[in-house]
Amino acid sequence: MKQGAFIIGLFLFFAVVVLADTSEKHQDCPAPISVIGNHVHTSGEMMFSYRFMAMDMRGLQSGTDTVAIADVLKDFMMAPTAMDMRMHMFGVMFALHDKITLMGMTSYQQRHMEMEGAHLHATGHHDHPVGMHEMSSVGIGDVKLDSLLTLWKRHNFTFLGNVGVSFPTGSITQQVDDGSILPYPMQLGSGSFEARPGITFFGTHGNWSYGGQLRGTFPLNINTSEYRHGNAT
Numbered sequence: 001m002k003q004g005a006f007i008i009g010l011f012l013f014f015a016v017v018v019l020a021d022t023s024e025k026h027q028d029c030p031a032p033i034s035v036i037g038n039h040v041h042t043s044g045e046m047m048f049s050y051r052f053m054a055m056d057m058r059g060l061q062s063g064t065d066t067v068a069i070a071d072v073l074k075d076f077m078m079a080p081t082a083m084d085m086r087m088h089m090f091g092v093m094f095a096l097h098d099k100i101t102l103m104g105m106t107s108y109q110q111r112h113m114e115m116e117g118a119h120l121h122a123t124g125h126h127d128h129p130v131g132m133h134e135m136s137s138v139g140i141g142d143v144k145l146d147s148l149l150t151l152w153k154r155h156n157f158t159f160l161g162n163v164g165v166s167f168p169t170g171s172i173t174q175q176v177d178d179g180s181i182l183p184y185p186m187q188l189g190s191g192s193f194e195a196r197p198g199i200t201f202f203g204t205h206g207n208w209s210y211g212g213q214l215r216g217t218f219p220l221n222i223n224t225s226e227y228r229h230g231n232a233t
Contacts, residue, residue, distance in 0.1 A: 035213055036091070036103075036105070037103055037146055037148055037160075037162050037164075037198070037200065037213075037215075038160075038200050038202060038211065038213060039148075039160075039202070040095065040098075040099070040100075040101040040148050040150055040158075040160065041093060041094075041095035041101050042095055042098050043095050043096070043097050043098050044095060045093075045094070045095045046092065046093065046094045046095075047092070047093040047094075048090075048091070048092050049089075049090070049091040049092070049093070050088070050089070050090055050091075051088075051089040051091070052086075052087070052088055052089070053085075053086075053087045053089065054084070054085070054086050054087075055083075055084060055085040055087075056082075056083075056084045057082065057083045057084070058081070058082045059081070059082075060072060060079065060080070060081070069081060069116050073116065073117075077117065078115050078116070078117050078133070079115060079116050080113055080114070080115050081114050081115060081116055081132075082113070082114040083111070083112065083113045083114070083185070084111075084112050085109065085110065085111045085112075086109070086110040087107050087108070087109050087110075087141070088107060088108040088109075089105060089106075089107045090105065090106055090107070090108075091103060091104065091105040092104050092105075098150070099149060099150040100147060100148070100149060100150075101147070101148040102145070102146070102147055102148075103145070103146040103147070103148060103164075104143065104144070104145050104146075105143070105144045105146075106140060106141060106142070106143045106144070106169070107140070107141040107142075108139070108140055108141070109137075109138065109139065109140075109141050109170075109188050110136075110137075110138050111136065111137045111138070111185075111186050111188075112134070112135070112136045113134070113135050113136075113185070113186055114132060114133070114134050115132070115133045115134075115135070116131070116132055116133075117131050117132075117133055135176055135182055135186060136186075137171075137174040137182055137186045137187065137188060139170070139171055139174070139188045140169060140170060140171075140188065141169070141170040141188050141189055142166050142167060142168055142169050142170040142188075142189040142190060142194075143166070143167045143169045144164060144165075144166045144167075144196065145164055145165055145166075145167070146162055146163065146164030146196060147162075147163050147164065148160055148161075148162060148200075149161040149162075149163065156203050156204045156205065157201070157202075157203035157204075158201065158202055158203065159199070159200075159201045160199065160200040160201070161198075161199060162196070162197060162198035162199065162200060162213075162215060163196075163197060164195075164196035164197075164198075165193060165194065165195060165196060166190070166193065166194035166196055166217070167193065168189050168190060168191045168192055168193060168223065169189060170187070170188035170189020170190070170191075171187060171188045171189060172184070172187045172188070172189055172190070172191035172223055172224070172225055173187075173225075174186060174187055174188065181225075184225075184227065190219065190223065190228070190229045191223025191224060191225060191227075191228070192219040192220060192221050192222070192223045192228045192229065193219070193220045193221055194217050194218060194219050194220060194229075195216075195217070195218045195220060196215065196216070196217055196218075197215070197216055197218075198213060198214060198215030198216065199213070199214055199215075200212070200213040200214075201213075214233065215233070216231065216232065216233040217229075217231065217232045217233075218231050219231070
């Protein structure tokens, strides 16, 4: 209950607000690059898009506390120390109708992780990380198909419904050189079909444009490796 209220609060508080040219020609200003599926097109229009995203993570934490690698290796054989990802995202949008726009997306991903290893002891309690290990994966991610429905529209306000599904085209069998399967954060897809509902609103007021989006991802099946990602909003 508290988590749901927190998410709704963030959605309302961090509704996208940007200064915009609100002349008649530019009423629907673009959202920040990380917001996908925030606008529709008029019948027959098509748009292609390319986006790039980079992520870099370092160190270990438990909640808000920093954790030393040596402490992790007292209880585990391996400890991740760094991970970076580069994602090239390709999309296409096509309007079947003034109120119905279809959107397709996929990605090309490059993932890299560094880990520290320790000797295998029956009871743990060793404080000496031994050696660094690296792993990488590269390839196409999952394909996502969405439909954007104009639910309510006025001169300076639009409310959209987002209905979509993700297809498990990304690999979940990426391996290291010895044939071992990489951990699931290094895999390129989820391996599951996923529902992707959402709602989006945007509008203008004077010289300002504003909007917000709330979307979720909900796996529909266990994948062939017998796990699935958690629900996400």
